[in-house]
Amino acid sequence: MPRLKYPEMRMELLGYLRKLKDLKYQMKAWVNHDFPADVQYDHLDLAIHFIFDDTDLGSDARMAIGEILLDEQEASLMRQLVDAINAVFEAYGTDMPNSFYMQVGEWTRVVAYAERAFDCLEGSNAAGCPEPLD
Numbered sequence: 001m002p003r004l005k006y007p008e009m010r011m012e013l014l015g016y017l018r019k020l021k022d023l024k025y026q027m028k029a030w031v032n033h034d035f036p037a038d039v040q041y042d043h044l045d046l047a048i049h050f051i052f053d054d055t056d057l058g059s060d061a062r063m064a065i066g067e068i069l070l071d072e073q074e075a076s077l078m079r080q081l082v083d084a085i086n087a088v089f090e091a092y093g094t095d096m097p098n099s100f101y102m103q104v105g106e107w108t109r110v111v112a113y114a115e116r117a118f119d120c121l122e123g124s125n126a127a128g129c130p131e132p133l134d
Contacts (some may be wrong), residue, residue, distance in 0.1 A: 001046075004067060004068060004070070005066060005067040005068075006058065006067050006068050007068075008072065009054075009055065009067070009068045010051065010068040010069075010121070013050065013051075013057075013121065014118065014121055014122055015057070015069055016046070016047040016050050016051070016064075017081075017118035017121065018118055019042070019047060020047055020081070020110060020111065020114035020118075021111055021114040021115035021118050022111075023102065023107075023111055026044070026062050026098070026102050027099075027102060029042045029053075030042060030043055030044050030098040030102075031097075031098050031099040031102065038114065043098070044098045044101070048085070051082065052082075053080075057078050057082060058082055059060065061074075061075040061076075061078040061079045061082065062075045064078070064115050067122050069121075070121075073120065074117070074120055074121055077113070077116055077117040077120050077121075078117055080113045080116070081113040081114055081116075084106070084109040084110045084112075084113045084114075085110055087106055087109070088101055088106045088107060088110060091104070091106060092104060105109070
């Protein structure tokens with residue numbers, strides 16, 4: 001892997017993507033507060049704050065290339081995830097309970113884009129990163 005300025009933040013991003021792509025985890029941990037043994041607390045807000053507040057991913061993922069993202073393809077996949085999250089928040093606001101977001105139809109796009117981004121960033125897709133969807 002090429003050298004990144006913040007490899008530990010990339011690992012943190014992968015952790016959030018792993019949770020955003022897993023609706024069962026979201027319902028169990030974020031809604032029912034039934035956390036895995038090694039987790040004391042988890043919430044959707046943690047992933048949202050990382051993406052939108054702690055990094056440039058929420059405003060322009062290309063700015064994170066060389067820092068936590070490797071290339072334009074990863075940035076494009078993250079942009080799609082950000083757009084999907086923004087669509088949910090624009091439609092329903094940002095003050096709804098986690099359970100509400102996870103039940104709206106638009107949330108399936110968040111889960112799908114998170115999975116595509118995770119697979120690309122983790123490198124688990126043997127054929128390479130998926131092309132961003134239109």
